[in-house]
Amino acid sequence: MYFSPLLLSVAGLKYGKPIWQLVAEAADRLECEAFTVSDIVKQVHGANPAVPEISIKSYVTAMAPNHPFSGHWPSARNNHPYFYYLGNGKFKLLKS
Secondary structure (H helix, E strand, O other): OOOOHHHHHHOOOOOOOOHHHHHHHHHHHOOOOOEEHHHHHHHHHHHOOOOOHHHHHHHHHHOOOOOOOHHHOHHHHHHOOOEEEEEOOEEEEOOO
């Protein structure tokens, strides 16, 4: 299905999908149990290089409810809990 850039812009989807969804999909494509923020950045940029790195990093942290800084993004923390923070910069999927 094709959506014109104008329609996506009007819908507020500058990158085609919400960033949290791009981050979740990138994590699902990884073939390792534990991963870093850099791994997610590489995956997202492989599919959509226009997404700002800082936005990707922020969403990874926000989507790990047990991360000490995830409280800075309560909406993403509460609505998209997708990761579990292992410590030392490592994450895993919450469902695994």
